[in-house]
Amino acid sequence: MNKWISLEQVMAHEEAALPELRGAMDSCVRQVLNNLPAFEEHFPDANSEDNFYTPGGNPYRIDDWTSGFWTGEVWLAYENAAGELMKAHLKAVGDRQVETYLERINKKLAVNHHDMGFLYIPSCVAAYKLTGSARAKEAAVKAADQLMTRYQPAGGYIQAWGDMNAADNRRLIIDCLLNIPLLYWAAQITGKPRYREVAERHITTALKYLVRDDGSTWHTIFFDGEGNFLRGATCQGYKDASAWTRGQAWGVYGTAIAYKNTGRAEYIEYFKRVSRYFLTHLPDDICPYWDLSFGNGDEDQPRDSSSSAIAACGFLEMSKYLPAAEAAFYVSAAKKLLGSLIRGYQVTDPAVSNGQLLHGVYAKSTPYNGCKNAGVDECVIWGDYFFMEALTRLLKPDWNVYW
Ligand code: GLY
Numbered sequence: 381m382n383k384w385i386s387l388e389q390v391m392a393h394e395e396a397a398l399p400e401l402r403g404a405m406d407s408c409v410r411q412v413l414n415n416l417p418a419f420e421e422h423f424p425d426a427n428s429e430d431n432f433y434t435p436g437g438n439p440y441r442i443d444d445w446t447s448g449f450w451t452g453e454v455w456l457a458y459e460n461a462a463g464e465l466m467k468a469h470l471k472a473v474g475d476r477q478v479e480t481y482l483e484r485i486n487k488k489l490a491v492n493h494h495d496m497g498f499l500y501i502p503s504c505v506a507a508y509k510l511t512g513s514a515r516a517k518e519a520a521v522k523a524a525d526q527l528m529t530r531y532q533p534a535g536g537y538i539q540a541w542g543d544m545n546a547a548d549n550r551r552l553i554i555d556c557l558l559n560i561p562l563l564y565w566a567a568q569i570t571g572k573p574r575y576r577e578v579a580e581r582h583i584t585t586a587l588k589y590l591v592r593d594d595g596s597t598w599h600t601i602f603f604d605g606e607g608n609f610l611r612g613a614t615c616q617g618y619k620d621a622s623a624w625t626r627g628q629a630w631g632v633y634g635t636a637i638a639y640k641n642t643g644r645a646e647y648i649e650y651f652k653r654v655s656r657y658f659l660t661h662l663p664d665d666i667c668p669y670w671d672l673s674f675g676n677g678d679e680d681q682p683r684d685s686s687s688s689a690i691a692a693c694g695f696l697e698m699s700k701y702l703p704a705a706e707a708a709f710y711v712s713a714a715k716k717l718l719g720s721l722i723r724g725y726q727v728t729d730p731a732v733s734n735g736q737l738l739h740g741v742y743a744k745s746t747p748y749n750g751c752k753n754a755g756v757d758e759c760v761i762w763g764d765y766f767f768m769e770a771l772t773r774l775l776k777p778d779w780n781v782y783w
Contacts, residue, residue, distance in 0.1 A: 383675035384660060385662060408736050420476065423436055424436070454473055455510060460775070474511075485523050491523070493540065534605060536584065552585065632651065
């Protein structure tokens with residue numbers, strides 16, 4: 381038994397067919413509707429406990445970066461629901477939730493970090509694109525301004541966390557590739573080029589250092605005060621030199637969006653390298669373990685189903701810009717990943733879970749990473765969201781991307 385199956389074996393898996401995709405989305409919309417009474421004005425935490433999310437505020441807690449995904453699920457349900465009454469109800473809930481993001485950014489509640497894209501794109505940028513809401517636009521532009529305060533000119537990157545003047549905090553992380561699209565959106569909406577300039581500096585710096593020669597990725601890169609590269613490290617992966625699965629998936633989707641926003645050919649090459657590494661480090665059922673150093677024979681380790689959903693979104697995004705044969709390959713890969721998620725990981729019974737995808741991991745402690753266990757083998761709210769996004773992309777080929 382090989383730890384990872386070959387690319388040919390991955391591509392021999394069964395794609396999710398159209399009726400399967402439709403059934404999966406119908407089930408997701410039902411689950412969002414089931415959750416509305418408890419989560420109309422409340423938000424789930426980053427992960428479930430025993431497969432159930434509990435309602436909290438926006439922010440849920442002081443380090444909350446994830447509430448946007450629940451509002452994003454509401455908007456995706458709105459886009460996919462059948463029936464005007466149901467749609468009107470979902471829109472009303474989405475609009476009410478937008479108010480909490482405006483209040484959050486106005487009061488600067490738990491926004492002193494780089495995750496403004498994760499928070500404000502699926503919630504407020506989505507609301508603006510779908511409904512033209514001026515309140516959503518105001519909130520998202522203010523969030524982009526907040527993100528701009530994280531820019532470190534020495535080195536040219538957005539600093540992930542912590543005090544901007546503390547030497548230990550001079551780091552970027554791969555996840556930020558999904559926060560950067562907020563700056564491109566703000567540049568377009570306001571006509572101010574500075575957002576785009578910062579976005580491009582960050583992407584250039586990030587990809588230069590994050591992608592290793594073999595196509596695997598670092599989670600995090602440290603710099604000195606002059607902006608010189610110091611070292612790569614992990615925060616949530618198994619160990620520094622391993623490839624944290626979700627980081628790799630952020631790399632797949634992040635490079636696809638970087639290409640969408642810049643048209644730079646080198647980002648296609650980065651995308652292909654990180655995608656190949658992802659697709660060649662999968663176990664038999666093609667849903668990855670939480671770190672890509674694990675595979676068949678490591679059944680004591682948990683999967684991270686959310687990474688599969690994120691990577692599928694990246695494959696589908698990049699397929700729009702590739703020649704036909706390459707595009708077909710990535711669309712097919714996305715359908716195969718989704719087939720595995722639908723058949724083995726999707727919640728189909730609300731008595732089992734109020735999430736969408738079982739078997740995700742937020743953070744897993746190892747002797748090498750300094751993490752505490754959080755949401756190990758649980759639903760994770762971004763996994764639920766990106767699963768719905770990937771299904772939407774396949775069901776609505778002209779879908780107006782939120783990112
Ligand atoms: N952005 C943090 C994570 O992916 O867990």
